[in-house]
Amino acid sequence: MALKKSFSKDKTECTVTFTVSQEAAHGAEQITIAGDWNNWSSTENPLKKGKDGSFSIKVKLPAGREYQFRYLLDGKNWENEWEADKYIPAPFSHTDNSVVECYVPEKAEKKSAKK
Numbered sequence: 001m002a003l004k005k006s007f008s009k010d011k012t013e014c015t016v017t018f019t020v021s022q023e024a025a026h027g028a029e030q031i032t033i034a035g036d037w038n039n040w041s042s043t044e045n046p047l048k049k050g051k052d053g054s055f056s057i058k059v060k061l062p063a064g065r066e067y068q069f070r071y072l073l074d075g076k077n078w079e080n081e082w083e084a085d086k087y088i089p090a091p092f093s094h095t096d097n098s099v100v101e102c103y104v105p106e107k108a109e110k111k112s113a114k115k
Contacts, residue, residue, distance in 0.1 A: 001082040003100055007063060014063040014102035020071055022053030024082060028073040031055045035069030042072050061102050068097040 001024045004017040020031055031047045037059070038044045047055035061067060068088055071079045080087065084098035 003081060003083055003085070005100070005102065007104055011104045012063055014061050014104075015058055016061060016100055016102070017056060017058050018047065018069075018071075018081070018100075019054055019056040020047060020079075024079065025053065025055055026073060026077070026079075028055075028077075030074055032072045032075075033057060033059070033069055034072055035067050037061055037067050037069075042075065047071075061100075063102050063104055066099050066101045066103075068099055070097055 001021055002017075002019045004019070006015050007013065008015075018033055025031060031049075032042055033045045033047060034040045034042050035045075045057055045059060047057040049055050066085070068090075069081070071081070073079055078095070080096060081098035081100075085101040086099045087096035088099055089095075090097045
């Protein structure tokens, strides 16, 4: 699993590529991502299966905050991101939610401030 982040030129948007490796997919045929940006919809953001058996999706999120999420494998098994920025206890269960932080890196902020 992996998270890759990139920011728009004006630093207002963070594009996150969520990737679930073939190993982490546990033989799933379908994976979706549910998070607080899509009201925890288990159908709105399906990941695309790659030739190597991994699944991925790019999601554009407003920068400057963090987002909780989890993966849903084949509509029945929830899985956290193994490389999440952090984990937060879920409010309605005895599990944790994965968190992706979409804060602009300090170096990028300093460069834009110099212009």
